[in-house]
Amino acid sequence: MPMSNQKPPGARGSDAVKSSLSVEAWAEAALDALATGGLDAVAVEPLARRLGVTKGSFYWHFPSREALLREALKLWERHETIDARAGVEEMTDPYERIVRLFKQANSSYKAGRLYLALAAASDDPAVGEVVKRVSANRLNYLNQCYRALGLSELDARLWSTFAYATFIGNQQVHRDTPEQFPVDEDFRAYFKLMLKTLVPRPGGPVDGEA
Amino acid sequence: MPMSNQKPPGARGSDAVKSSLSVEAWAEAALDALATGGLDAVAVEPLARRLGVTKGSFYWHFPSREALLREALKLWERHETIDARAGVEEMTDPYERIVRLFKQANSSYKAGRLYLALAAASDDPAVGEVVKRVSANRLNYLNQCYRALGLSELDARLWSTFAYATFIGNQQVHRDTPEQFPVDEDFRAYFKLMLKTLVPRPGGPVDGEA
DNA sequence: CTCATCCCGTACGTTGACGTATGGAAACGA
DNA sequence: TCGTTTCCATACGTCAACGTACGGGATGAG
Numbered sequence: 001m002p003m004s005n006q007k008p009p010g011a012r013g014s015d016a017v018k019s020s021l022s023v024e025a026w027a028e029a030a031l032d033a034l035a036t037g038g039l040d041a042v043a044v045e046p047l048a049r050r051l052g053v054t055k056g057s058f059y060w061h062f063p064s065r066e067a068l069l070r071e072a073l074k075l076w077e078r079h080e081t082i083d084a085r086a087g088v089e090e091m092t093d094p095y096e097r098i099v100r101l102f103k104q105a106n107s108s109y110k111a112g113r114l115y116l117a118l119a120a121a122s123d124d125p126a127v128g129e130v131v132k133r134v135s136a137n138r139l140n141y142l143n144q145c146y147r148a149l150g151l152s153e154l155d156a157r158l159w160s161t162f163a164y165a166t167f168i169g170n171q172q173v174h175r176d177t178p179e180q181f182p183v184d185e186d187f188r189a190y191f192k193l194m195l196k197t198l199v200p201r202p203g204g205p206v207d208g209e210a
Numbered sequence: 211m212p213m214s215n216q217k218p219p220g221a222r223g224s225d226a227v228k229s230s231l232s233v234e235a236w237a238e239a240a241l242d243a244l245a246t247g248g249l250d251a252v253a254v255e256p257l258a259r260r261l262g263v264t265k266g267s268f269y270w271h272f273p274s275r276e277a278l279l280r281e282a283l284k285l286w287e288r289h290e291t292i293d294a295r296a297g298v299e300e301m302t303d304p305y306e307r308i309v310r311l312f313k314q315a316n317s318s319y320k321a322g323r324l325y326l327a328l329a330a331a332s333d334d335p336a337v338g339e340v341v342k343r344v345s346a347n348r349l350n351y352l353n354q355c356y357r358a359l360g361l362s363e364l365d366a367r368l369w370s371t372f373a374y375a376t377f378i379g380n381q382q383v384h385r386d387t388p389e390q391f392p393v394d395e396d397f398r399a400y401f402k403l404m405l406k407t408l409v410p411r412p413g414g415p416v417d418g419e420a
Numbered sequence: 421c422t423c424a425t426c427c428c429g430t431a432c433g434t435t436g437a438c439g440t441a442t443g444g445a446a447a448c449g450a
Numbered sequence: 451t452c453g454t455t456t457c458c459a460t461a462c463g464t465c466a467a468c469g470t471a472c473g474g475g476a477t478g479a480g
Contacts, residue, residue, distance in 0.1 A: 274438085
């Protein structure tokens with residue numbers, strides 16, 4: 001049984017490739033099923049049918065359904081942490097960095113669905129652990145960005161939580177009632193409004209307590 | 211088979227009682243299971259065990275699992291639309307009305323979990339329909355409140371969507387990473403910040419486009 | 421050519437939940 | 451007291467998915 005490394009026939013040379021090619025394909029399919037059908041859609045036989053094979057294939061690559069879930073979660077966490085930093089780290093200005101984060105968060109509808117599906121399956125301990133870690137990472141990163149804007153520790157925490165909650169909620173509203181969600185021109189106005197409201201300009205007013 | 215009215219031995223007199231007593235008990239249990247375990251937790255035999263009975267009882271009250279789901283959704287929608295208006299309609303000042311709505315939205319953690327669980331199960335057509343209706347109702351009501359504040363049609367739509375998304379997101383963040391969510395004193399500051407940011411005071415500045 | 425390993429298909433046993441059939445106990449009216 | 455209605459338990463068949471056992475074709479090494 002593989003599950004780790006066993007020299008896949010393709011992609012020779014870079015022996016840094018740890019996971020078998022098919023393993024990742026199964027994991028991707030699992031994430032796809034998760035985004036659309038929830039956690040129970042991550043089922044061996046349905047996925048096998050979807051991929052045009054049978055269980056026999058699956059149980060050669062994985063010891064169990066739980067192993068597939070673990071692999072899918074690992075893949076998701078990697079995507080989530082890498083994509084979150086991509087195109088953001090290069091921005092030096094903290095304001096522009098936050099703007100970039102927001103644009104990114106609103107750009108990938110599919111990633112939003114995936115997060116919501118995983119968050120809804122947090123009852124599963126393995127899922128809950130990863131969701132909590134990813135969510136905490138995002139919040140901490142946003143918090144650092146707000147601190148870089150000059151906000152105090154408390155203010156940064158409050159504003160970053162505020163902003164993060166808003167964008168998570170946007171994904172939720174967008175999914176639950178798409179026809180109520182602003183599009184095109186309205187969305188641009190909506191986005192601009194949120195930006196102006198949620199991220200204080202470098203020279204703007206700083207509000208402490210009342 | 212009942213499923214509608216059949217003169218429950220208790221609560222005589224008010225024959226306006228449409229659903230049997232036990233039917234509502236099953237529906238409540240179903241909502242409870244939904245909040246904690248998701249849609250698949252609404253299973254006949256597990257619920258029966260939880261209630262200390264067997265399937266025999268269930269299939270006397272309901273023709274199928276789907277009927278239970280429908281009943282639970284009906285109950286949820288009723289709760290959601292009634293509770294949303296309770297303690298809000300009496301407020302005449304639109305500002306105070308919105309504040310009341312926000313306080314209410316943040317007060318019931320359990321109701322938040324229920325909404326998130328149902329929203330996550332929107333793949334089910336019956337669930338999706340109700341979720342969409344409830345969500346749209348909330349948004350429209352909030353929109354009316356913002357219009358009553360004097361905002362234009364567009365501004366009211368944007369601000370109400372903004373505010374609604376934020377509070378939905380709060381429930382999500384609160385559930386996914388509870389230890390990162392502000393509590394006690396920090397929460398009060400957080401709440402105040404959101405209020406000041408999201409609901410313009412009657413005499414405050416009105417921002418149109420840039 | 422032979423053989424061993426890789427990858428997958430097939431057949432089987434098991435489990436959990438759905439739904440049905442039927443019996444039975446308790447309450448209630450005549 | 452007797453029968454009917456109400457509510458629930460038990461037993462059964464079905465189905466879908468998990469996991470296992472085993473076989474078999476392909477492919478590369480010797």
